[in-house]
Amino acid sequence: MGKLDRIDEMLLYELAINARVPLNAIAKKYSVSKDTLANHLKKLEKEGVIRGYITRLNMTALGYTFFSFFAKSNGLNPKLNDLVAESLGSIKGNGWIGMLSGSWDIYGGFWIKDFSDSWNVKEKILEKVGEHLLETEYCISIRKTYYNNMGFVRNPEKWAKTKTISQYPKDEIPVKLDKDDIAILQVLESNARASYVEIGERTGIHPSKVQFRMKQMMKKNIILNFRTIFDDKKLGITFSAVTLSFKNYNPGIMKKLEEICDNDPYIGYLGRIVGPFDAWVEFHIPEEKTFSIAERIKTHLADDLRAIEHIDYLEVRKVRYYPDYIAPLKS
Secondary structure, three states, X not given: OOOOOHHHHHHHHHHHHOOOOOHHHHHHHHOOOHHHHHHHHHHHHHOOOEEEEEEEEOHHHXXXXXXXXXXXXXXXXXXXXXXXXXXXXXXXXXXXXXXEEEOXXXXXXXXXXXXXHHHHHHHHHHHHHHHHEEEEEEEEEEEEEEXXXXXXXXXXXXXXXXXXXXXXXXXXXXXXXXXHXXXXXXXXXXXXXXXXXXXXXXXXXXXXXXXXXXXXXXXXXXXXXXXXXXXXXXXXXXEEEEEEEEOOOOHXXXXXXXXXXXXXOOEEEEEEEEOOOXXXXXXXXXXXXXXXXXXXXXXXXXXXXXEEEEEEEEEEEEEOOOOOXXXXXXX
């Protein structure tokens, strides 16, 4: 992939905020023809810079929790990576698989209905890939803050940053979905840019009803946003993370960390964790700046940090915000 031009940058920026944004809206905002944008979009998709469009759901509003595990392996190789990824992907509720370098080699995330499910998932992990693991840690994400990816733009600090939040519900009754909602989400899960007409054709639901149901699910905060999946390597950026452990946790520490994440153009995710560490921060950043975020966090939280560990994503094998076992909730 060659260097991005101005049109590529603004197109990817808008798609990072909202994967469903109409091309004519971008054309009007930047005074560029719709045909020109369509050609650039086709090129970026063909070259694999854009890998797909998915819908990010607020699974906590549906009564689900994200259970994660990190593992140190006894020596992964490409063939073994495939085996591990396939095995983890077969476990009920799997939503994320990543191959790492740094403190850990493997990361997996699973949507669970209640905390007893975490033990079932753990048993399945050890049953399927335990022989390849030397060390494991498990955790629960109780609050997730997502930001739009801006690592690919020049001077990212000049571009507006957006965020959406998903957190473990406090005494909330899970939102109910019916079969039409689920049918619509199943289409959007694999292609967030699908038109109302296309969704209607695939589900048998009238396009006007599709539009109404989608608006309702966004209003109820079931649909958080529509995300574009980029190939970081083809954009010349790295996908990395840091885990943070605090000396004496208090709300003020997390508030300071949130301020750092809100204002750093490269940070794409902040997770509050119950487990071996307290927070997880992900970022998409040019390789030469990879360690700058860890240094910035160290500087701002010097008196509060007990430990900080850097991790690089070598490969993301699966991203899914819609578990395959979701069914309509009974009234």
